[in-house]
Amino acid sequence: MTTVLNLNGERKSVDVPDEMPLLWVLRDVLGMTGTKFGCGAALCGACTVHVDGKAVRSCLLSIGELGERAVTTIEGIGVTPVGAKVQKAWLDLEVVQCGYCQSGQVMSAAALLAATPRPDDADIDAAMAGNICRCGTYKRIRDAIKLASSERQP
Numbered sequence: 001m002t003t004v005l006n007l008n009g010e011r012k013s014v015d016v017p018d019e020m021p022l023l024w025v026l027r028d029v030l031g032m033t034g035t036k037f038g039c040g041a042a043l044c045g046a047c048t049v050h051v052d053g054k055a056v057r058s059c060l061l062s063i064g065e066l067g068e069r070a071v072t073t074i075e076g077i078g079v080t081p082v083g084a085k086v087q088k089a090w091l092d093l094e095v096v097q098c099g100y101c102q103s104g105q106v107m108s109a110a111a112l113l114a115a116t117p118r119p120d121d122a123d124i125d126a127a128m129a130g131n132i133c134r135c136g137t138y139k140r141i142r143d144a145i146k147l148a149s150s151e152r153q154p
Helices: 022-029 081-092 102-115 121-128 138-150
Strands: 002-007 010-015 048-051 054-057 070-072
Touching: 048 102, 054 102, 081 102, 081 138, 102 121, 102 138, 121 138
Parallel strands: 002 070
Antiparallel strands: 002 010, 048 054, 048 070
């Protein structure tokens, strides 16, 4: 079945079954490999994308459930003001170690800062709780979120 996606500000047509997870549409059909497969059960956060600005796990969201909602991936987050600040903070603080989880981390952090421009530690903990980093870069992630938040100040 042909489905039209609103993806990173562009319309993309894909011919896939309605039950296909968005993750596989992104990676296997559209060749957008920035969104990672981690667990397939929405537990690790590696597959996080934004749907209408909210962080969601693309491994369990079927393309048929998506409808007309806007999808933003790691490939498109850098053009948003918040996403650009998060990515810059990640680079400035050298957050990445192996990097596998980082696209999901960045997407969750950008959604947090879009909703809560000046998060406290509890806000950060709540927003980032579903994102696992096997390298243990959690302190650098927290510091980068705080840096990105401070850079939002005039």
